[in-house]
Structure formats: C-alpha cells, structure tokens
Amino acid sequence: MLTRKNGCGRERQPAACLNDGCDAPVSESVDVSVLLTEVAGSLPPTDGESAASAARALIAAVLDRSWSTLRLAEREQKTLSETDVERVRDAVRRMRAGMPLAYAVGSAAFRHLVLHVDERVLIPRPETEIVVDHALRLMQNTSGGLAVDVGTGSGAIALALAQEGAFERVIGTDISADALAVARLNGERVALSLGTPVEWRLGADLSPVQGLRTRLIVCNPPYIAFSEAAALPSSVRDWEPPTALFAADNGMARYAELLRGAPALLEPGGWIVLECDSRRAAEAAALAERLGAYHGVRVYDDLTGRPRVLVAQRRTAWPLDAT
Numbered sequence: 001m002l003t004r005k006n007g008c009g010r011e012r013q014p015a016a017c018l019n020d021g022c023d024a025p026v027s028e029s030v031d032v033s034v035l036l037t038e039v040a041g042s043l044p045p046t047d048g049e050s051a052a053s054a055a056r057a058l059i060a061a062v063l064d065r066s067w068s069t070l071r072l073a074e075r076e077q078k079t080l081s082e083t084d085v086e087r088v089r090d091a092v093r094r095m096r097a098g099m100p101l102a103y104a105v106g107s108a109a110f111r112h113l114v115l116h117v118d119e120r121v122l123i124p125r126p127e128t129e130i131v132v133d134h135a136l137r138l139m140q141n142t143s144g145g146l147a148v149d150v151g152t153g154s155g156a157i158a159l160a161l162a163q164e165g166a167f168e169r170v171i172g173t174d175i176s177a178d179a180l181a182v183a184r185l186n187g188e189r190v191a192l193s194l195g196t197p198v199e200w201r202l203g204a205d206l207s208p209v210q211g212l213r214t215r216l217i218v219c220n221p222p223y224i225a226f227s228e229a230a231a232l233p234s235s236v237r238d239w240e241p242p243t244a245l246f247a248a249d250n251g252m253a254r255y256a257e258l259l260r261g262a263p264a265l266l267e268p269g270g271w272i273v274l275e276c277d278s279r280r281a282a283e284a285a286a287l288a289e290r291l292g293a294y295h296g297v298r299v300y301d302d303l304t305g306r307p308r309v310l311v312a313q314r315r316t317a318w319p320l321d322a323t
Contacts, residue, residue, distance in 0.1 A: 032078050032079070040055040058091055061101070062087050063088070100236075110129065111156075113163065115159075124153075130309060136164055139215070148173065148217045151173070152172030153182070154182050155186045155187055158171070162197070167216075169199065171199045171200075171201055171209060206261040214267065214270060217265065217273070220274075223247055255283075255284045259272070282307065285297050293315060
C-alpha cells in the first residue's frame, strides 16, 4: 500500500499495522478484502469458527452492516474510509487484549434488536432468546397487563417483550444504576420499534415493583456459585459484571427470592418465567412446587437439550403464609 501526503505535500506517518512487528504502511482507504485478510490474521483463536468468518462478523458489527452487504463490497473491491478502518482496528486490539467480541464492537444482537453492550451489562445470549419465546407463548391468548423483567441489564428481555408482546406496559428493573443507564440508552435507540412503553426502575429483585399487580415476571438471574468462578472462561469471568453472574447459596439465592416473592405480585393465573442454569433447573422447579403458590411448573430445554427455562403459574388462590 502507499503512504499518503498531507496538504503541504509531505508524507504523513502511516498508521501501525495490527500484527506485531509489521511496519507496513497503511493508506487512507483500505480495500474490504485486504482488511478482512488483515483482521483474520490478527484475531485471537475462536472455537468452532473460522478466522475469515470471525473477521467478517467483527467488521459487520463495527460498521453496522449486514454480511451480505460486506460480501458484496468485498467482491466489488470497495474501499473503506480511514475512520472506519481505524474503528475496526480498535475493536481488534480490544479483542486481542481478551475482551469479548460484543464488548469490543459495542453491540449484540438479540431477537429483532441490536443492543449497545459494554462491561456494565451481561452480554445477551441465544439461551435468553428462548426465555422470551416461552414468555410470549404463555401470553399469546391475552393482551394488556404488566410485564416485569427483573435484572434487565442491557434491557434485552424488557425491550423484546415490548416489541413483540401485547402488554399495556413493561417495567425493567436492575440493582445496578450503571446497567439501567445502558438499558435506557437501548430503549431510546429502539423506541420507534416498540409497541409498548417501557419504564426502568432501580432496585434489587422484586422491590422496585412492590404494590403492583403483574401478569408476567421474567428474569435471567445470576445463577453461578462463587465456587465455580475459576471454571468459567476468562472472557466471562474477567469481563462481565459479577453481580449479573454470581449468586449465594450455591447459585440458588435469586431463584428462592423470586419464587417466594412473585405470588404476591402476580395476577391470579399470572406466570413467572426464569432462565435456569442446567445444573440447578430441577432444584428451582422443586422449590416452586414446594411453595404451594404455583401450578403448571415445568422446565423446558434449550436448543442443545439442556434444561434452561422454568415456567410456573400462580394459583387462583394461594396461602399468604406459603413457605
């Protein structure tokens, strides 16, 4: 590639290549195919994905372009601006430092949404999309009412319910003010696509919605035991917020809090839907059964065949002193 000159005709210093020890100059614009090759050779190894696919995913996410648009630009030998190229290279540098892809590019896809994410919130995952599937299925023959997303993080579940459901309103809560700031930002970004207004409330577990009557409570709670931290991938353990990952009582604390508190808030016949750690799903379901406030307790598998989603329906009548 050629160096470029500034307005006085003198050569400007080229930007550094991503690869260690490489002193190749970088031009003002770079061909898409050349950048793909550069990024593919610079990314850290990924499990189950080719370097070329990982490079395309990163560039598409950073530039907010579809894979098909990127492939067309590659075939037509289109070039990218210096600004876009540097944005891509910045994301690669962050990934080389160990940062997960979603944080490195600042976004993650969730159902029909593209959400901003950073280290203040958990990265939305495909398993949680299945949680939303079951919540919407349970509500398909009804409209109106309140839906509550506890521990909303990026706002993924709350915004998906507001976009795809038929609720009167949706509330997203979180114990972290930083997380709620991200959720609010995402709510503003996707506001035009929502059919239901979303409100954000600060507080732990169900405390922000005490005194309300809700038709649906959904939560992806922290469910990893503190003793299991060392076994987590470093991309999770070292980057994602601990309050969104870990729970006391061998990972069961938040399940107990939510299952015990939800009947006082749910309408008769209302539902609670919880994402589960596959190792704790049976224990969470057994707790729901023992409480006596629910019927229709069931655990559904995710796409890998692991138990993932707990659903339970509030009984029409239930003892206030159920334990």
